[in-house]
Amino acid sequence: MADTSTPDIIYTKVDEAPELASASLLPIIQSFATAADITVGTRDISLAGRILATFPDHLTEDQRVSDDLAALGELVKQPGANVIKLPNISASVPQLVAAVRELQGQGYAIPDYPETPETDAEKEVRARYDAIKGSAVNPVLREGNSDRRAAAPVKKYAQNNPHRMGDWSSDSKTRVASMDAGDFFSNEKSATLDGAATAKIVLEGANGETVLKEGVSYPAGTVVDATYMSASALDAFLAEEIKKTKEEGVLFSLHLKATMMKVSDPIIFGHAVKEWLKPVFDKYGDRMKELGVNPASGLGDLLERVKDDAEIMAAIEDCRAARPPMYMVDSDRGITNLHVPSDVIIDASMPALIRSGGKGWGPDNKEHDAVCIIPDSSYAPVYDESIKFFKANGKLDPATAGTVQNLGLMAQKAEEYGSHPTTFEIPEDGTVKMILEDGTVLHSHEVKKGDIWRSASARKAPIEDWVNLAIERQKATGYRAIFWLDETRAHDAELISFVKPILEAKGVADKFEIMAPREATRASLETITKGENTIAITGNVLRDYLTDLFPILELATSAKMLSIVKLMNGGGLFETGAGGSAPKHVQQLQAENHLRWDSLGEFCALGESFKFLGETKDNARARILGETIEEATQGILDHNRSPSRKVGEPDNRDSHYWFARYWAEALAAQTDDPKLAEEFAPMAKALAENEDQIVAELAAAQGSPADTGGYYHPDAGRLATVMRPSPTLNGIIGK
Template sequence: MAKIIYTHTDEAPLLATYSFLPVIEAYASTAGVEVETRDISLAGRIIAQFGDRLSETQRIDDALAELGALADEPDANIIKLPNISASTPQLKAAIKELQEQGYDLPDYPESPATEEERDARARYDTVKGSAVNPVLRQGNSDRRAPAAVKNYARTNPHSMGAWSADSRTNVATMGADDFFSNESSVVIEGDDQLTIRHVATDGSTTVLKEAFGVLDQEVVDASVLRAAALDEFLAAQVQRAKDEGILFSVHLKATMMKVSDPIIFGHVVKVFFADVFERFGDDLAAAGLSPSDGLASIFTGLKELPNGAEIRAAFDAAIADGPELAMVDSDNGVTNLHVPSDVIIDASMPAMIRTSGQMWGPDGGQADALAVIPDSSYAGVYQAVIEDCRAHGAFDPTTMGSVPNVGLMAQKAEEYGSHDKTFEIASAGTVQVVDGSGAVLLEHEVQPGDIWRACQTKDVPIRDWVKLAVTRARASGAPAVFWLDESRAHDANLIAKVKRYLPEHDTDGLTIEILPPAEATKYSIERLRKGEDTISVTGNVLRDYNTDLFPILELGTSAKMLSIVPLINGGGLFETGAGGSAPKHVQQLVKENYLRWDSLGEFFALAASFEHLATTAGNARAQILADTLDRATGTFLQENRSPGRKLGTIDNRGSHFYLALYWAEELAQQSEDAELAAAFADVASTLRADEQTIVDELLAVQGSPADIGGYFRPSGDKATAVMRPSSTLNGVLDTLSV
């Protein structure tokens, strides 16, 4: 039997799965397609790491490892929903919830001192940050706005803030002594084993990473961000924001860059509150209160300290005396510095740009802001968009073009694969990357506190990335621009490879450019304003940034993108969009039984999954399901059946009902398979006849609190009851068979 793997993830996407998966299973069964689930949620990943401590009924398999192996198989067909890329505070919160649910898990050891604590820390570190995506993404990324979504956005434009030519919003970045400026890169000649070591000034050597394999023609990079320069830069930006009378904000990726960016975030907190840490730093450290965890964690911990009130008063005084902080939640006093995972650059910067270049301030109003992005590798992208909006005003969703993306991400490519090779340096000396013969390939002088990292990019993914870029340019007719800067060491090596591999493909009549990121941005947005499309062909981090930046401007959200990952060995991974708003949706559901999560990304991924299955397995009915689902999704958009914004309108569950209705009607009307049409004729007519009854049943539950049994690990029975409240709809799905 043909098979689709549907992932159980976290937060709003997980809750939506309880409602939508029964529809998928029922409809897929008519094509002989089995839908299986795998739990790759944060809680599930934690539990899988500690099976030796749990009862037999609590243990679960390591689904992520299983899917990682499956992704290398030619028949892989995986639908991957957004998951939590856990920061340390999120990880600790998930552990606490699981402990309260009866799981015998150790606390997260901040400073492991025993062998048992070191073992626990190592297990938890496999779960933290971007633990899922590098494992599953064994192919490069093809991400674009489906035509139906783009057309809907043009006829039903989302709101855009009005930009002023006098806007004082800007990006601040280091430009020196950061990862960009200190990067060195080498192309490996022949398979080898590399080791990373620290040679102290006294000559003693410490191995930071034991020998790891590299392949012939692999690109290996190393760089260092200097802590002293970072602190000097940050202090200048705090003063600049105060002098200019604008909000201070920092924009990092403390989830995906799970080692480097939390450290950088901690530097921001320490510099902003320099006087507080000078007076009370020893007290905070002794209590295990780290600036890298943010103000929320510190403030909670202060309640347990004898002088906690005094320290809290010092923090409050520093906030009052410094520049105004950008806010995550003005009503509840949650600042930009409260939680490292609250302000994720690829979501926060596009939101700022969309809303006139402003962020929320302490007074609950919007104001211009200084966006601090310490490393300068990609900061110029956002500055270029800001300058364009300052000069030309906000973009117009009714006329603007599109910037689809082809992203290099296969096999842990580039910075997002650097976690196990990133270190906060303990002592002065030199960090070296040496090959199997002991020869030094890359090295940097370092001082205590510096952040050093290395990363790998294999040749096969690069070659595949070039092929995918040409394929998309040929299919769409749009120019393809490689966002690569020859002045950056890594990019210079990639440019040489791109120029070597492009002649392997038919590029006649295609426009293919290579431009530095800031110049590529200007080129793309100039075309964007003319209503023209431009393919951005980028590395892994810019893939992440661009597939939020441009969709949020074009469509109002990045959750409605078609995201296909053609796996290198022939399988398919189909992603359903971003999950940045997922936490707020869960809070609303628990409070008033209303889920605003939009499953449109799931609809597109499912159609692409069926289409892939039809091609690889020769399943004609799977192709019919794909084609009819595409048409049903078009009707869904035309009829505006996405979740509403307030109680009394249909939410996520209602949107699933209407998708099921339109899909059934399309299946009943198709002429390729009479038996299939006959089976869905009854379903379609019943759903249409019972439309009001089903809607009434779905609306009736709104307004009261909902008990789902947990945030990180909801109870399956409770979540099912909450997300499937229409007995009429449930009954129709239960009767479907062919």
């Protein structure tokens, strides 16, 4: 069982590349923190940890683990919370299944993931696993609204060392395609509740009433939305776009978020796979179903299941030949855009394509223009307008560009579209109704079998906190401030009814603009092109999208963002950027023992965490540690100590050596606490004098395969051996 005491700072145990990096960085952090009597402990929110915590009844006593996510969910509601949250896997079904298999192979007798549960026992197991899928972590921990921006030293470095941007051509064929009817945007209804209420969601069909969900409770002032996507309209749209893409001679690409939108987007993904192979499904659908094919699992899983059926494989090849070339995830290995639902995540894939001049990789291993399929039109205009802007104006210049900061509404699961447990694939034709306990029908939609219906909400207190946070940030910076809200959209119109009165009551209405996402995108791009700055004040999904889009254009990556969540009850959640968990980085480490993960996001979050602790606990040394972390971070940037992408060159472990050295040197040089300076002077001296030895030991580790004992659930001892290969560095830090 995990430690039940609460450390001063909690550093989350996560997955993939950031977890590998933690094995190297965390011992450094813990060593330095002792100088200020600060304890830094871990809590496990990794996919493997969450799986094990979900099935204690299947494990031996020594295998059982505490439910750290649930414990953290309670801690973030406390005033003293101080959590550094690294990127974790938002599991798709293929990832979940792979993690289960690995854990079973390590001796954990957890049940298989039942893809088609039939018995009550299988349905109960499936329900437990479904609670782990998708964005299961963030809604629990984010008890505050988001403040994301480029840290000053990171932005300065990007301007002084501009990254490469792809050239845009005015005759580029790249475009965004989204539905103009029948999607979530066009069918949305929204209402603000006058009083507290409990609702049930029912489907009234020919066979009577089916309760989809009951006991959904909302406090007074909650904005409650409901909408659906028509399956027939989606299929017609996909068929038309496949045809048009073929005619245009460009790549076909689908951009969704099948991880965060864990219910809705995998279904949409499945529709795309099925439409792409429609002639095959029309002829062999029953046979493929017998083989266990589920289109929502992706083309990769489908091909694996039918590989021994020569007739189906031949039909697939014939169909592929008639289709447009597809945007590739890995052209060398034949991994397409439709292979795995979690491979192409819109908030990362679209900015990368825009940064590269509208180009995507094709099956010929060359770059081509692409049609970007984003079925729902709620936020597709952001990417559509970006592409149109760069076609007309050319690429952004990172050396002169201003910055877009973001304040995002996300507290208490605000706007958790698609990942919220009120999303359903409709089993039969009928009417879906949200009915309050007094009999009031809050929302109602006529739906067909296969349609995707969903509801989400945003509570009054988080909305008001979000607006007040925006007022504080605009006052502190003087930047242009825009609420990205569309008055013609049902949900946004309800939010505007909160925003305007608060701005007027505070006497700051003239400091803010309200624009629909398309217009706000153009205004923001025009602003930063002039070298000026702006604040994007957005809902939850746009927060997620924009804190990848603008950082990737400005900084080349979103992993270096400063991400602060001011928890509503007074604590702090410090996120380490928006760079995902980087599975390709893990693959490179396994093959070559080189980790290219950049921990700059961790450095930025760490500095803020220590400074916050200094304020809340009146710990002067914590404040000094935080300030000197900023100096160390600047040193990493100024001296180009970030990891290289190539084996044989400095990697993540080298950057941690330099971070420790610059941090120790800054502490030894500061004058606010002479005794602290005296304590760190020997370490700073030892790290400098042993540079050649440490660098050589780190370099010697590279070049051969690395075994960490597991992908989703590595062995702690083996992981430490791989990620801490310098005895000299370990000895200095250990003192």
